[in-house]
Amino acid sequence: MMNPTTKSRSRGHWLVKLSGGLILAAVVIAALVYGPGLYNLFQLGKQLDQISSENARLGGPWPRVSDACIACHGFQGNARAQGYPRLAGQPEAYLKKQLKAFASGERSDPAMTSLAANLSESNIDGLAAFFAKMTPKANTTFSADAGRVARGAELVKSKGCVACHGQQLEGKDLNPRLAGQGYDYLADQLTRFKSGERKDASGAMPAIAAALSQQEIEDVASYLARPELAQSVPTSTGN
Amino acid sequence: MNKQNSSNAQVGIGRRQLLKLAGASAAVTGTSVSTGRAFAGDAEGPGEILDIVIIGGGLAGLTAARDLKRAGCESFMVLEARDRVGGRTLNHDLGNGYFSEAGGQWIGPGQTAIADLARELGVGTFPTYYQGKYVLLANGARATVESDGTMSTDPKLRHELEEMARTVPTAAPWTAPRAAEFDAMSYGDWLASKNLSAEEQLNFSLPAQATTGVPPSRLSLLHYLSLINSADNRHERLEGIKGGAQESRISGGSQILSIKMAEALGDRVRLSSPVSRIENWNDGPVAIHTPKGVIRARSVIVALSPSLCHQIAFEPQLPEKRREMQRRFPAYAPMRKTAHVYKKAFWRDKGLSGLMTQLNGPIQWAYDNSPEDVSFGVISAFINNGALPSDPKLAEAELSQIYAQALGDEALHPIAFYDHDWGKVDRWSLSCTAPIPPGFLTQYGDVLKPPIGQLIWAGTETADIWITTMDGAIRSGHKAALQALQAVATKRTA
Numbered sequence: 001m002m003n004p005t006t007k008s009r010s011r012g013h014w015l016v017k018l019s020g021g022l023i024l025a026a027v028v029i030a031a032l033v034y035g036p037g038l039y040n041l042f043q044l045g046k047q048l049d050q051i052s053s054e055n056a057r058l059g060g061p062w063p064r065v066s067d068a069c070i071a072c073h074g075f076q077g078n079a080r081a082q083g084y085p086r087l088a089g090q091p092e093a094y095l096k097k098q099l100k101a102f103a104s105g106e107r108s109d110p111a112m113t114s115l116a117a118n119l120s121e122s123n124i125d126g127l128a129a130f131f132a133k134m135t136p137k138a139n140t141t142f143s144a145d146a147g148r149v150a151r152g153a154e155l156v157k158s159k160g161c162v163a164c165h166g167q168q169l170e171g172k173d174l175n176p177r178l179a180g181q182g183y184d185y186l187a188d189q190l191t192r193f194k195s196g197e198r199k200d201a202s203g204a205m206p207a208i209a210a211a212l213s214q215q216e217i218e219d220v221a222s223y224l225a226r227p228e229l230a231q232s233v234p235t236s237t238g239n
Numbered sequence: 240m241n242k243q244n245s246s247n248a249q250v251g252i253g254r255r256q257l258l259k260l261a262g263a264s265a266a267v268t269g270t271s272v273s274t275g276r277a278f279a280g281d282a283e284g285p286g287e288i289l290d291i292v293i294i295g296g297g298l299a300g301l302t303a304a305r306d307l308k309r310a311g312c313e314s315f316m317v318l319e320a321r322d323r324v325g326g327r328t329l330n331h332d333l334g335n336g337y338f339s340e341a342g343g344q345w346i347g348p349g350q351t352a353i354a355d356l357a358r359e360l361g362v363g364t365f366p367t368y369y370q371g372k373y374v375l376l377a378n379g380a381r382a383t384v385e386s387d388g389t390m391s392t393d394p395k396l397r398h399e400l401e402e403m404a405r406t407v408p409t410a411a412p413w414t415a416p417r418a419a420e421f422d423a424m425s426y427g428d429w430l431a432s433k434n435l436s437a438e439e440q441l442n443f444s445l446p447a448q449a450t451t452g453v454p455p456s457r458l459s460l461l462h463y464l465s466l467i468n469s470a471d472n473r474h475e476r477l478e479g480i481k482g483g484a485q486e487s488r489i490s491g492g493s494q495i496l497s498i499k500m501a502e503a504l505g506d507r508v509r510l511s512s513p514v515s516r517i518e519n520w521n522d523g524p525v526a527i528h529t530p531k532g533v534i535r536a537r538s539v540i541v542a543l544s545p546s547l548c549h550q551i552a553f554e555p556q557l558p559e560k561r562r563e564m565q566r567r568f569p570a571y572a573p574m575r576k577t578a579h580v581y582k583k584a585f586w587r588d589k590g591l592s593g594l595m596t597q598l599n600g601p602i603q604w605a606y607d608n609s610p611e612d613v614s615f616g617v618i619s620a621f622i623n624n625g626a627l628p629s630d631p632k633l634a635e636a637e638l639s640q641i642y643a644q645a646l647g648d649e650a651l652h653p654i655a656f657y658d659h660d661w662g663k664v665d666r667w668s669l670s671c672t673a674p675i676p677p678g679f680l681t682q683y684g685d686v687l688k689p690p691i692g693q694l695i696w697a698g699t700e701t702a703d704i705w706i707t708t709m710d711g712a713i714r715s716g717h718k719a720a721l722q723a724l725q726a727v728a729t730k731r732t733a
Contacts, residue, residue, distance in 0.1 A: 040380070070454075071603075
């Protein structure tokens with residue numbers, strides 16, 4: 001439906017590629033000669049080019065398969081809605097395994113099953129590698145209840161979550177990063193493990209979740225989702 | 240329809256089928272008196288069998304039901320999972336008889352099925368507002384550009400797309416002469432081969448994403464061409480506002496069509512009746528399981544997307560290819576739509592259309608969705624579901640800030656805010672439209688439509704033209720009603 005950078009031709013050559021010092025000169029000239037309208041357009045064009053080259057640097061040349069993930073998982077895998085999982089900095093092996101599990105039917109979700117089932121092996125490898133190397137940002141759109149966080153911290157400690165998920169819950173190998181994950185997603189997945197709807201090969205998660213009450217699930221999710229935790233945790237990747 | 244579409248392999252219902260229908264409806268009418276009202280109560284008696292059950296109370300299912308009734312069939316029922324009708328159309332009630340839409344909302348030239356339905360139901364249409372400047376936002380920069388509601392993509396490339404589209408019938412893209420070639424690549428792959436500037440990449444990407452739900456990298460070229468084919472083989476007619484499929488809006492909000500159809504159908508529409516299981520679909524009578532009991536029918540119209548079909552247990556199992564098609568059918572374009580309501584459509588006074596695009600932010604595309612009489616202003620937006628906080632207060636405030644940058648500080652004070660994330664609200668739609676990926680249509684397309692046993696498939700995905708639109712849903716409903724009447728008549732005469 002409709003495209004945004006409307007009437008590109010009538011805008012003349014605002015996106016003519018310029019480089020180095022020429023850009024500054026051109027900005028000044030554009031402002032003087034064409035007035036603020038075109039100047040703004042020129043500024044916008046610069047941003048567009050910057051976004052475009054930054055995206056290419058991170059994810060390879062356009063068009064990128066990973067662009068299809070943005071709508072739900074946010075930019076560079078840092079979702080800001082609590083119900084969509086954050087993929088940034090998840091261990092590559094974990095991401096690969098989950099995509100394959102969705103494709104095979106071992107793990108089920110209407111959106112992810114159909115998405116993964118239509119991906120090639122190399123698509124899956126590429127996506128896992130891409131999101132694993134993205135930097136997880138703090139989950140700042142979640143505000144935690146202090147009481148819940150305190151109870152959640154105790155539970156995380158007593159259940160020994162760090163044994164599999166890493167000392168700082170940063171995730172390792174086949175086990176996901178939990179630090180700063182979306183609250184609703186965490187609560188939903190724990191609920192699914194508890195009900196048996198989601199399985200894991202080791203049986204560890206269903207067993208742990210089964211022993212948690214709904215209240216405790218929410219406490220654990222509150223502790224894990226809080227932004228302070230994510231900020232203090234280094235990414236698991238690049239080592 | 241239009242000349243170009245006459246090349247479609249399976250357009251509409253032929254005259255022979257219509258003639259058969261005349262006989263079918265007579266036969267159905269003749270027998271329905273004895274069975275029709277027996278099913279009005281909640282407790283269906285054992286052994287009693289309806290002629291036709293329709294699963295899904297969206298535009299497709301309700302259109303089919305309306306046609307059955309008009310054909311004189313008395314023995315049918317519509318089962319709807321939600322406590323409302325309308326499927327992927329949904330009105331936000333703004334008060335005082337005003338609505339804005341959370342789901343599908345536009346109609347355009349060539350979409351004659353929905354135009355006819357609206358006229359028959361006494362529902363008006365009015366033009367989408369696009370007059371004024373379009374606002375672009377990127378990393379804090381803001382610019383405005385003139386816009387006349389049409390496309391600004393490279394006309395040469397558009398022409399190339401349109402020429403290819405001519406050979407891809409919407410009804411059966413997999414039969415196109417170059418189907419294998421077009422389905423092996425994504426629309427993005429094709430665009431990439433044209434060495435586009437960043438600006439042109441955006442110009443082609445964003446409309447396709449707004450229409451299909453995914454960026455071109457995961458969109459089959461074959462599928463996209465089939466959409467253009469529906470639009471008279473004109474890219475602009477598919478994607479534009481002026482002269483395009485976004486040209487007009489429906490007075491009272493798009494859901495009004497379903498609401499009016501359901502009202503006329505009365506207690507034949509059963510709400511809150513999700514179907515969990517369908518038994519004996521091969522030989523019939525088919526047993527349809529809902530939490531409220533089992534309903535039996537000779538013929539069943541499944542007016543659901545294939546993804547929703549996949550949530551139902553079939554006994555015996557559906558044929559493997561149909562099953563796999565349903566499992567793989569893309570359900571990953573849930574769409575999230577918001578509406579900011581303002582006392583006035585203040586941006587219009589400033590020469591702004593209210594249309595805007597934001598790069599690297601939560602808004603894919605925002606637009607003026609004010610009521611026809613502009614008694615107040617509405618900015619609606621397609622949102623990147625995960626890129627905006629889920630907390631409604633945070634979401635509203637963040638969007639207000641963006642609108643303020645785009646349209647002025649008046650935007651900071653909306654009088655109401657609506658947020659609908661189709662991916663989270665329930666599991667009865669799953670996906671807005673279906674962004675078909677490369678390789679899908681040539682492998683699974685041929686099992687999308689053919690009825691199996693006593694099951695007739697409907698829903699916009701099965702239309703012969705304008706698939707993915709409300710118009711396609713209505714077309715599919717008309718077709719399914721004919722198929723069901725015919726099936727029942729055949730059984731009775733057998």
